[in-house]
Amino acid sequence: MTKLLRRWARLSFGVLLGTLTAPVELLLVALGGGWLQGAPDRGPEGPGTLRATRYARSLAYTGQRRMSRYYGTSPPYPHPVPVSRVLAYLAARSGVGLLGGAALFTGIVCTGYASFLLWGWFLLPELDHPGTVFLTALGGLFGLFLSAQGIRGVARWEEALARRFLRPSDRTALERRIGELSESRAGVIEAVDDERRRIERDLHDGVQQRLVALGMLLGRARRATDPDRADALLRQAHEESRQALTELRDVAWRVYPSALDHQGLEAALESVAERAGISVDLTAEVPGRLASSVQTAAYFVVAEAVTNAAKHSGATQVTARVTRHRAGLWIRVEDNGSGGADPAAGSGLTGLARRIAALDGTFSVDSPAGGPTVLTAEVPCRT
Numbered sequence: 001m002t003k004l005l006r007r008w009a010r011l012s013f014g015v016l017l018g019t020l021t022a023p024v025e026l027l028l029v030a031l032g033g034g035w036l037q038g039a040p041d042r043g044p045e046g047p048g049t050l051r052a053t054r055y056a057r058s059l060a061y062t063g064q065r066r067m068s069r070y071y072g073t074s075p076p077y078p079h080p081v082p083v084s085r086v087l088a089y090l091a092a093r094s095g096v097g098l099l100g101g102a103a104l105f106t107g108i109v110c111t112g113y114a115s116f117l118l119w120g121w122f123l124l125p126e127l128d129h130p131g132t133v134f135l136t137a138l139g140g141l142f143g144l145f146l147s148a149q150g151i152r153g154v155a156r157w158e159e160a161l162a163r164r165f166l167r168p169s170d171r172t173a174l175e176r177r178i179g180e181l182s183e184s185r186a187g188v189i190e191a192v193d194d195e196r197r198r199i200e201r202d203l204h205d206g207v208q209q210r211l212v213a214l215g216m217l218l219g220r221a222r223r224a225t226d227p228d229r230a231d232a233l234l235r236q237a238h239e240e241s242r243q244a245l246t247e248l249r250d251v252a253w254r255v256y257p258s259a260l261d262h263q264g265l266e267a268a269l270e271s272v273a274e275r276a277g278i279s280v281d282l283t284a285e286v287p288g289r290l291a292s293s294v295q296t297a298a299y300f301v302v303a304e305a306v307t308n309a310a311k312h313s314g315a316t317q318v319t320a321r322v323t324r325h326r327a328g329l330w331i332r333v334e335d336n337g338s339g340g341a342d343p344a345a346g347s348g349l350t351g352l353a354r355r356i357a358a359l360d361g362t363f364s365v366d367s368p369a370g371g372p373t374v375l376t377a378e379v380p381c382r383t
Contacts, residue, residue: 008148012107014070015100015151018158021063022097025090028055056086063093064162071155073162081166089165093158100154107147113140210244265295269302269322276306278315284322290329294379297355298322298331301363304352305333305375313337313373324381328361331377339371352377 064076117137214237221233260268266284273280290298302320309315315337322331341349349365356363361379 008151010070011155012104012151014066015097015154016104017066017070018063018093018097018154019101019104021059022094022101025059025094025097028059029087029091029094056083056090057081060086060089060162060166063158064166067155067158067162071159073159076166085165089161092161092165096154096157096161100151100158103147103150103154107144107151110140110143110147113137114144116140206247207244210240210247214240214244260292260295260299265290265298265322268295268299269320272299272303272306273320276310276318278306278310279317280306281317281319282322283320286322286324286329288324290324290381293359294329294381297359297361297377297379298329300355301331301352301375301377302333304349305335305373308341308349309333309335309337309373313339313341313371315371315373329379329381331375331379333375335371335373337371337373338369339367339373340369341365341367341373349375 060081061076064073067073068076113136115137117133217233217237217240221230221237224230224233265286269282269284273282302322306318306320309318313335315335318333318335320331320333322329324330353363356377356379359379361377363377365373365375367373
């Protein structure tokens with residue numbers, strides 16, 4: 001019940017904001033229409049037209065963001081829209097916004113009448129017919145129901161108008177999607193190549209060097225004539241073999257952590273926090289099952305961010321949040337390091353961005369000089 005009331009409150013507040021912006025939209029439509037009539041200095045490239053285009057598109061974009069936040073619709077689609085269509089959208093939406101204001105006002109009045117059953121007896125003690133109180137409250141409840149349906153209808157109408165005037169055509173959307181898929185495919189291929197080079201570098205600089213040292217120690221032990229000397233060399237060789245196994249396990253873990261398959265994302269992230277070498281405040285709330293690709297992407301985002309914080313930024317504290325909401329997995333990692341991380345300069349962050357883009361997700365890094373560094377990603381969940 002509380003969740004339902006909260007949802008209706010959010011919906012009503014969104015409609016209220018749309019009502020408040022409706023007069024501004026009407027004014028802009030009137031001014032923009034005059035600018036576009038074609039005065040000599042207000043042609044297609046004139047300053048008046050450019051201002052009208054900028055203001056109209058900004059207001060339409062703000063309205064789409066409002067609907068996305070309070071109605072739960074899809075976010076604004078970044079593509080060029082002719083100013084005539086934008087002005088047509090604002091003209092239609094302003095009327096719907098005013099209608100939403102009427103629905104809200106009616107709902108407030110009907111709420112008063114619906115609650116008359118509670119306070120009417122005390123403020124109006126001269127009532128001789130109790131049935132009047134019940135009929136008034138019943139009428140208020142019915143009016144409140146109609147107002148609620150009107151508010152919902154306004155929200156749906158606004159969404160339909162945005163889809164009608166501001167969304168691209170099917171052909172444009174298909175062409176854009178093909179371009180995105182081609183770009184993400186090329187990015188995935190580059191990310192795979194980068195990861196292979198990274199694994200080769202880890203094996204060459206770490207495990208291979210350990211194995212070479214191990215072979216040299218065993219050779220020296222075989223040639224030693226002093227039993228004590230041979231025993232000491234064998235102990236060194238044993239320790240070197242343990243170090244080689246540890247580094248090999250770390251390389252395998254970076255390739256793909258087995259805990260993802262056996263214990264799930266939360267357990268794998270806990271292992272990242274334990275192996276980080278710095279304090280990691282981890283919160284992982286991932287109910288239900290996730291696709292393997294989504295789990296893997298979320299794991300590597302957190303692991304890469306924690307590793308970069310420990311090795312490069314001088315951070316002493318990392319806060320990682322992985323939560324599932326609606327149909328998406330939201331990831332946020334923040335550290336208290338020196339900042340200055342550049343996604344374009346490092347293959348690690350670039351590879352993460354490509355991995356997230358391949359899943360139709362979003363990825364961003366905010367790392368001003370002096371810190372903090374905040375890495376955020378959102379991945380659609382496909383179960």
